[in-house]
Amino acid sequence: MQSFQVLQSRVDKKEPDAKIAKTEEETSDKEEEEKSAKPPAGSSKSGWKNWKKKESDGEESKITYCHWLLKSEPESRLEKGVDVKFSVDDLKAQPNQTTCWDGVRNYQARNFLRSMKLGQQAFFYHSNCKEPGIVALVKIVKEAYPDHTQFDQKDPHYDSTSRKENPKWSMVDVQFVRMTKRFIPLSEIKAHHLAHKADGGPLKDMMLFTRQRLSIQPLTQEEFDFVLSLEEEKPH
DNA sequence: GCCAACGTTGGC
């Protein structure tokens, strides 16, 4: 693990989340399950509520997602002196085309990471770059375990408040599956999202737009299928 | 490089 470490601190894989974060943090120890399954009662402002709401109304807290979107920055950018670039080509160059998805420092994103199951598929998304969009499919090959970079002082995502006995941050391992048949640009997905907001189509609530800054996002089956179907179409 | 969106922090 250590070995590909530096290479892979992709930028995107980290972001601290807001309210939720705080609430969860405070809840601290045995909340593991709960965090991923449901928001704490008091977490009013940020994502959880909305997230849950739109998914279903009855048992929203039980929703289980099967597909994901993972953001990664394909262009060089220094963070605390470390280049956080990690493109799909970098992924393909890893041993077994597999990497650990370290550096996530946002509670909501972390909770999604923790709910990922072996074999589930995710879109590999290039963010903060010239052409943002989906470039590949990857799959989860190891479920959540402690992110060692939180204990590494030299890592840009070092967290001095996390203890080894009770690590705050988790990561999963993901493996390259295939490139999408064509690059699916954000602009195109967004155009569908806007159209679907008007006509009730499958992308109307897509988190890429409703939770803009979240680096690890779940997709409903309908969202995943629709986006994947775009690879068969002519680019606009 | 700009800046909108939105998360984080800290004073009170």
Add this chain to the structure above:
DNA sequence: GCCAACGTTGGC
């Protein structure tokens, strides 16, 4: 617990 100031994400 509110909110102003600040920091970060990430599209454009």
